[in-house]
Amino acid sequence: MHAVTSGSRFALAGLLSGALFLTAAGTASATWPPSKGSQGDTKQSGSSNAGTLVSRVTYSGSVRSRGSGTAVQPVTDWTPPACWYEPRSVAEFKDYVETMYTDTINTPGQANYAKAAVGQFRDIYKDGKYKNYNEDKAADGNWWVAVQNPDRTDDPASWECSDLPFWVANNDAPGVPQAVTPKILAEAAYNAIQLPDTKVTLAPADITKVNLATWAWLDKAEFKPVSVTASLNSGGLNIQATTTAKPVSLRLEPGTSDAETIPASGVCAMNSDDSIGEPYAKGKAHLTPPCGIKYLRSSSDSAFHLKATITWQISWSGTGDTGANLPDGTFGTTQDIKVQEAQAVNR
Template identity: 45%
Template sequence: MRKIAESCVALCLIGGVCLSMAGPAHADRKHREKASGANDHGDIVTEVSRVQITGGGDTGKDTVKLTPENSNWEPPACWYEPKTSPKELKEKIESAKPEKRKPKKKKKPETIFDELEESNQDAADAVSNQVVGLYEDYYQTDKYEDYNIDKQGEGMFWEGVRNPDRADDPDSYKCSQHAYWVPDGETPKDVPLAVSPKVLAEYAYERLPIPRTEISLNPKGKQTVNLDTWVWADKKRFKKVSVTASLKNPAISATTTAEPVSLTLEPGTEDARTYPGSGTCKLGESYSAGKKDQTPPCGVRYLRATSKNGTYPLKATLTWEISWKGSDGSGATLPAGTFSTTEDLTVKEIQSIVRD
């Protein structure tokens, strides 16, 4: 029965076509990885989108993903896009037939378990033939005529693809319908998850090369009770970044941009004062000589020393505003995103000597 179950899983046609037995799937997977950058998740081969991500600038390797401020929003887990020509689809489905796979040299069963294994394989092959037959009927006669071979070069079959960052998300199965035909240069109507500039922009959200939040302090190291600490983020490091997600056919794209707009400080104790009082400021202003008597535009003042060997966790959260523009002139904003860092600070009291 396990063989039958594996066949049913492999023949699921998630995102259009799986159609491979559990055994040969591993060999076929290597071919697909070379051909289209496929990822594998368990026994199911999941083909990666043809969407290309470009841009981002030189932000180094130490980048992070933003946490959307709107906790109910997520980038799309899957979408439909042009993937397979009529000829390719026909070849994929026909190659899934058990007789098309390289036959194994059968040996005479030596035990009851060998007989059961052979019986299970025969049953699995029968299931495979039945499922393949259903898909052959669908694309050859029921819905289309011979897979639309006569329209080769005039369009593509659109299939569901998974967002590689959310491949294990149950929502990625929402794009598991049959592959469907769309003429070149057109986009399908009444398909909410069909690729579009908006879908591309949301996908690009997680591909933004956001530098890890870092802050500078003055004074550095140990802090002093009732003395101001200047806090700021390096404006050369934290600047606007953009990436573009695009498809060649149909020729659509979207550029998603993130811009740092504010720094929020949480002192880690109620015995503290923030500047400004809300704790949220712009990226701050670096401290320099001559500013000793000025109130920091972004900073904190601790009112009580830390206990012995204790620290206050100063949390700094950088907020980025996100917007996008599509190749068709569309555009909008996406939920702002944040990334935080924490500095453990020791605060001491000034020791003074009182003389009579």
């Protein structure tokens, strides 16, 4: 059994490569600290998670299951942060290091290089450059540690926050570009949003006819803005950000080139009442729908795979700041639709 966890390996990476030093912090920023207080009532988990450097950020609202693969997809070349730096109190950091050291040294069969590395890591903060984890300065500052976005641990970018834990005095800037801020929390929340399944309502439903305009619309009661709040309360820092996704348009892709979309672009914009498309009602069979599809050939014994993709406008606001919009995102699903040979149908 190997007691060095992924979080431990993260902190020890520099040691194992012979880099037994702390990366120097940069110049202080006039915008630090990012907050003078907190907003909202999102609660922070009380778990210390001793033995591994995991993020203390908590999420609330419309939060998707981790690893579900249903994340909103940015329309531009943009990705949420894969790692960042967070503060820890002296007591929390000491607990982390001592627990990691004890677990590693006492694990049967533990590799000697791992024992040596964790011992060297501990020496830096206990008896080396620092003395006893700066306990005599506990009221004057905090340790800042690198953490990975728990939803992106498989991304090589999650290892870019490679500085070993470093000391930052109260109200000083951490001096690293990935130091956690409300904006970073907003970007992390972007990746955590759970959006509703993008299934459009069709008339006729499931089975339609060749050359018949099929009406398409979204239920505005279901497709409404959704939000996720990311909060961090650690090492004297108490900040949060809320990221909101609002549906703005629907794109229809018929699943065959033998079809016409209405409008021709296939993009149905949001109406003034926040609906998309128009529900079919009796007596409208002779009308052209504002949003829909006309299939020009049958699907025979199979079905066409209609893809419906919603574009979501993403905005955020946070502690001490109201940010600009984040990149729009898309989220789509497919649904089967059978098309039969016929020129008309009674409704």
